[in-house]
Amino acid sequence: MAWFKKSETPAKIPPTKALWQVCPRCGSYIPKDEWKKNNAICLTCNYHGRLGARQRIAQLADDGSFAEVFREVSYSDHLDFHDASGSYKTKIDAVIAKSGEKESVVMGTAEMGGIPVMLGVMDFAFMGGSLGTGTGERIARACEQAIAENRPLVLCSASGGARMHEGILSLMQMAKTSAAVGRLKEAGLPYISVLTDPTTGGVSASFAMLGDLNITEPKALIGFAGRRVIENTIHQKLPPDFQSAEYLKTHGFIDKIVERKNLKPFIVKMLHYFGF
């Protein structure tokens, strides 16, 4: 929203979302095709923008090695939830029909640099990457399969947090996923968590922060509470870099900020150090 306000004054011809990508960090206007060509990275400020789950999988998995698992696991509407705009079921069914995905994380077995791994990637475009029961179930199953097959887990998060349409059961997925990655780590297997833009709320406060390595990309937004909530609490404006990847690294919660082009080789190198 902030970038939109900024754009109203200087631009003579209001750039439309259809043609232009507006960098949410520096406000630069970048033609959409150029943005895509540059792998959703801002040419001005090096902000690493959002990728779809399938796009990121293609960049991380060895060619042809990704085999999706748990595709049958989808959302559940335990609460029969309705809000002002209608039912949760109608809303999410439309998202499923449009995206072709059934949950906010895509999970599979894959090879990275020839190493067999469990690879999971969240998609912010699917209900804001929110953590539903189906998401939690896929992640827990992935941890269990990784243990059974002696695979490292590489999990890329992108999420606004818990999915409130699934109420308390969404909250419980934080416990479920954290317990599952805890078991994986106890079993002596590495868990590499890649916190991509944005990773906030209940996802940052569960499995995403629990990596043996927590890595991220330049200028990703990572945090627990929302900026506005915090500003209302402390009655102060927060600096622009608050909750950025760089801020998290400075405060000791991120092992490394890795450029997108180096992400796969970096993960593979770390797995080599771990004896894989």
Place this chain on the structure above:
Amino acid sequence: MATKKTAVKMTAMDKVKLARDPKRPHLLDFLKYAASDFEELHGDRLVSDDRGLIAGFATIGTAKCLVLGHHKGATVEENLEANFGMANPDGYRKAMRLAKLAEKFHLPIVTFVDTPGAYPGDTAEARGQAEAIAKSLEFFSLLKTPVVVVVTGEGGSGGALAIAVGDRILMLENAVYSVISPEGCAGILWRDGAKAPEAAEALRITARDLKNLGVIDEIVPEPEGGAQKNHKAAALAVKKAVLAAIRELEKIPVDKLVSARYAKFRAMGNFY
């Protein structure tokens, strides 16, 4: 009987209001009547002694245990000191430090959950609120000692859950437990905070709802009119339920206990 009649008529939002009532018993009130001894211990050995979450060894009936929970007060001054029950990362790290000590000496742990949520401040973010909560969830899922959880008032989202991973989850009759506050949910999904009563209903946050959803094990009845009317009776009901849970859990070999705890949370939201 009168209790039952009012309970039936109460809306989810009525329960939210009751759960937030400053006159409601808080951790120290419960301990006053339920424990013969409470020795508070301080600090995370890293940064500070958070006052939003307090912990110490206690004797409840015949059980020696570690008690930890969110800290709220009855007055504004007390609440300022307790940060209105909103814990900082330091509080969750203190809880883990002392829980590890309880594990070492085979003491059961009783947690008291009563928070609007983890403290949403810049300093909390700087010290890793997300990491502290995440770590706590993982930590308690692996802890080799019985953990009994009592949701006594407001079970506010991740800040509540951080100390609510246990073997038995008890909840007071008028307590609420939710992924987001009804006001917050209404603001986002209804675009109108005033629709909080609708959101409260839709979110299914009462003890009865949570029992039906399989999230809690037991509802602890409150004295007539609610716990705020009679702290002692409320505390004694909690004491009874907690003691029964501890006695039951102590019989289970610790490895089985930890496996069962994993299975318990593993099954939540599971529908296959």
